[in-house]
Amino acid sequence: MGRVGEQAAMERALAIAVQGWGRVAPNPLVGAVLLRDGEIVGEGYHAAFGDPHAEVAALESCDDPRGATCVVTLEPCAHEGKTPPCADALIGAGVARVVVAVADPNPAAAGGIARLRGAGIEVSVGLCETHAAALNAPFLFCASRPDRPYVALKLATSLDGQLADATGKSQWLSGSEARAFVQWLRAGFGAIGVGRGTAVADDPLLTVRGPLEPRRPPTRVLFARDGEVPRRLRMFDTDSGPVVVVIPHSRVADVSEAIVNKEVMVMGADSLTAAMESLRRQGIQSILIEGGGRLATSLLDEELVDRLYWIQAPRWLGTGTPAFTRAPISLDAAESWQVTERRALGPDTLLVVDRRLCLQV
Numbered sequence: 280m281g282r283v284g285e286q287a288a289m290e291r292a293l294a295i296a297v298q299g300w301g302r303v304a305p306n307p308l309v310g311a312v313l314l315r316d317g318e319i320v321g322e323g324y325h326a327a328f329g330d331p332h333a334e335v336a337a338l339e340s341c342d343d344p345r346g347a348t349c350v351v352t353l354e355p356c357a358h359e360g361k362t363p364p365c366a367d368a369l370i371g372a373g374v375a376r377v378v379v380a381v382a383d384p385n386p387a388a389a390g391g392i393a394r395l396r397g398a399g400i401e402v403s404v405g406l407c408e409t410h411a412a413a414l415n416a417p418f419l420f421c422a423s424r425p426d427r428p429y430v431a432l433k434l435a436t437s438l439d440g441q442l443a444d445a446t447g448k449s450q451w452l453s454g455s456e457a458r459a460f461v462q463w464l465r466a467g468f469g470a471i472g473v474g475r476g477t478a479v480a481d482d483p484l485l486t487v488r489g490p491l492e493p494r495r496p497p498t499r500v501l502f503a504r505d506g507e508v509p510r511r512l513r514m515f516d517t518d519s520g521p522v523v524v525v526i527p528h529s530r531v532a533d534v535s536e537a538i539v540n541k542e543v544m545v546m547g548a549d550s551l552t553a554a555m556e557s558l559r560r561q562g563i564q565s566i567l568i569e570g571g572g573r574l575a576t577s578l579l580d581e582e583l584v585d586r587l588y589w590i591q592a593p594r595w596l597g598t599g600t601p602a603f604t605r606a607p608i609s610l611d612a613a614e615s616w617q618v619t620e621r622r623a624l625g626p627d628t629l630l631v632v633d634r635r636l637c638l639q640v
């Protein structure tokens with residue numbers, strides 16, 4: 280293997296950090312690589328909440344870290360949490376240089392860069408910053424926005440932008456690889472939400488059923504307004520995790536009375552913004568909205584979507600349930616979102632776009 284530069288080492292650190300997906304929240308995903316003379320001499324990632332942080336895992340994997348460069352995706356922490364400060368571990372191990380992708384905006388954990396510099400270690404910040412900010416978008420968002428969860432929208436559409444055919448059938452528009460990806464995706468969110476139209480049409484379970492078992496099962500959330508909430512739905516099985524129905528305040532008593540499972544929480548909120556604020560107060564830091572089109576459109580109109588995971592299936596449906604029914608937006612006024620990822624999922628295509636990333640908080 281040829282010499283590894285700091286850029287390639289950071290790309291490696293970012294790639295291994297993802298392995299903590301679903302297991303580390305509310306902590307961030309972090310990867311670290313130790314480099315000496317262009318050779319990787321150690322690496323590690325934060326694998327589970329409460330487990331050693333990435334820097335410590337990397338140090339533990341290395342015979343002799345003295346004089347090495349530590350390339351890490353997030354500022355090393357400076358606080359005593361479930362584990363001792365990583366900045367101190369790096370200082371104690373005698374590393375010579377630290378390369379950080381993105382600073383930690385969390386006031387409780389930040390300060391690692393200053394502590395390292397104070398100990399005479401050279402620190403460089405900002406390598407692959409955009410990639411690192413996208414990797415930890417929910418964590419960085421929550422550190423600066425205590426008012427609502429990070430909101431991601433996931434939709435699978437036909438080539439002509441339909442979520443379902445003219446009869447309302449959407450299972451399965453996308454292929455097995457895309458469905459497996461969605462199971463993996465769900466594991467990393469604090470909550471999974473759908474509109475009442477989807478709950479009635481598909482009666483989805485909204486549980487995580489892939490090989491990745493999340494640290495905590497996501498809360499399932501149903502957004503309803505004027506229509507009848509069924510007495511029983513498969514997602515109301517609270518043995519698989521908490522369930523919340525969001526409904527205008529005026530209907531809370533009636534809907535609570537109607538739902539058979541009394542462990543389902545019925546939450547009053549008169550707008551989507553208010554609903555998101557209430558969910559955050561319940562401790563939900565991130566939510567994946569899985570449709571349908573009307574809920575998606577309202578969330579976009581209310582500027583409540585931070586990321587879109589769009590799965591495009593190579594089929595035409597002509598008509599059906601459109602993914603978005605927004606009012607006209609002129610080209611001059613149209614906001615450009617940032618492309619974070621494009622990849623094939625079997626025959627389908629995944630596009631991940633971010634509205635804005637929290638780079639400097």
Ligand SMILES: NC(=O)c1ccc[n+]([C@@H]2O[C@H](COP(=O)([O-])OP(=O)(O)OC[C@H]3O[C@@H](n4cnc5c(N)ncnc54)[C@H](OP(=O)(O)O)[C@@H]3O)[C@@H](O)[C@H]2O)c1
Binds near residue numbers: 434436572575577
């Ligand atoms: N391909 C995919 O990825 C995918 C994903 C999901 C769904 N689908 C398909 O999409 C169809 C359902 O989509 P849909 O657009 O008809 O329904 P939807 O978006 O799932 O649900 C719409 C309902 O959400 C409730 N809601 C609460 N707050 C709202 C707000 N502020 N704005 C808008 N709605 C709000 C309303 O309930 P009330 O009626 O109580 O007022 C509204 O009728 C189904 O055919 C399903 O199979 C496909």
